[in-house]
Amino acid sequence: MKDSKFPYYFSNASSLLIPRFIYRAQAKRLLSTLTEAQKAICLDRVNYYNKCRAPFQVDSNEQSYATISGFKKTKGWTYFFDIRQVMRYFPSRFAFNYINGDVTHIPNVPSFIKSRPIAGQNQNSVVLKLNQIRHFKFIDDPVRYQDKKGMVAWRGVGFQPHRTKVIHAFYDHPQCNIGQTRPVEGQPWEKGFMSIEEQLQYKFLLCIEGNDVATNLKWAMSSNSLVIMSKPKYETWFMEGKLQAGVHYVEVNDDYSDLPEKMNYYLENEAEALAIIGNAHQWVEQFKNDKHERLISLMVADKYFTLSGQK
Structure with missing residues (x-):
């Protein structure tokens, strides 16, 4: 059950060399491969992670603000790589708010986060799959x-x-x-x-x-x-x-x-x-299908960018 982090870091570091337009083309292909039933399942999760309904503006006055082209590492490489895995599919001019780390409060503006309180009005907490190398470990248990x-x-x-x-x-x-x-x-x-x-x-x-x-x-x-x-x-x-x-x-x-x-x-x-x-x-x-996981992440971000007027 020992796992190596090398493939994760190597693949993410290598992806920095790939032009963004290739990823944007991949996003369209991913969506076209889903059946209607699969789209419905994905959309249910998208709306759970991103509960925003009304239009909003990304706030450049917030500390956790970045454009995709200007996004840099602020708290460990895993948060940087995991956010970038999603953002690379969108135009570099798009902007967003985000908070790294163990987030237990609700942000002032819609922001990408790893964790959020379950109770209360948490629609400003837009969940992405962050720090996944630490949190998303599944096993095959040999013991009944x-x-x-x-x-x-x-x-x-x-x-x-x-x-x-x-x-x-x-x-x-x-x-x-x-x-x-x-x-x-x-x-x-x-x-x-x-x-x-x-x-x-x-x-x-x-x-x-x-x-x-x-x-x-x-x-x-x-x-x-x-x-x-x-x-x-x-x-x-x-x-x-x-x-x-x-x-x-x-x-x-x-x-x-x-x-x-x-x-x-x-x-x-x-x-x-x-x-x-x-x-x-x-x-x-449901979390083991890498293609669906990637697509749901893209749909969460796409909803964010659409409601923030950046479509």
């Missing part, structure tokens, strides 16, 4: 649910108060292999690194939100383990806001106080656990 340990596993950093509450409550629980990897201060709830392969030995996987979303949610939902988490407060391209409790994952209280109760229920009701895992796999499948 039936053959896994009847316990829950989680490893992660414990800087956020809502995480430390869960860690302190369950690090020594007999049904839990839960611990923080950082900060390292000699506390009893600190535990060593645990690989994905090791975590896949457990029937249950916790997905606790960090600064925004739970980074491990994507690969966890592609596993044969059952995802347990509180109701998501933030979402990304993975559309966490559309996930249904009891259908795609097992929902617990915000403080995870009912975690043992939920585990015991699904240990006694294996068929229900397997059904949720199957639904999670179906959810993941």
Whole structure:
């Protein structure tokens, strides 16, 4: 399950040498290959990511402003490459607003972002598939649910108060292999690194939100383990806001106080656990079609540019 980042960086760096008009021609070909049913599915996701309805103006007074021709790296190469993967299909004179990083607020003007709050009027938060090399990892789990340990596993950093509450409550629980990897201060709830392969030995996987979303949610939902988490407060391209409790994952209280109760229920009701895992796999499948993913990204941006009067 080790993955190399070299192909990602090499292909993106190489693409800088390809003229933009080639990409604009590709965009038209991509759209022409979709059936009407596929277009409808794509459009549903486009309108979820980009909820703008009324015309607006791109704001050059905002710090997060750029023209496509003038767009430069501001927060790591992954954000630069992922935004550029979409923008290269459009005329270089087009302008846009964007915010990199873990965004937990709603921008003042419609802006491209990686993450947004699920609640509230979030139409100014236009979601793109950003920092995908870190977040969009899917796996092929070789271990059947039936053959896994009847316990829950989680490893992660414990800087956020809502995480430390869960860690302190369950690090020594007999049904839990839960611990923080950082900060390292000699506390009893600190535990060593645990690989994905090791975590896949457990029937249950916790997905606790960090600064925004739970980074491990994507690969966890592609596993044969059952995802347990509180109701998501933030979402990304993975559309966490559309996930249904009891259908795609097992929902617990915000403080995870009912975690043992939920585990015991699904240990006694294996068929229900397997059904949720199957639904999670179906959810993941929609993000594995690279052609559709690229086209949906282009349609999200095209809607943005159209409503901002740059068509």
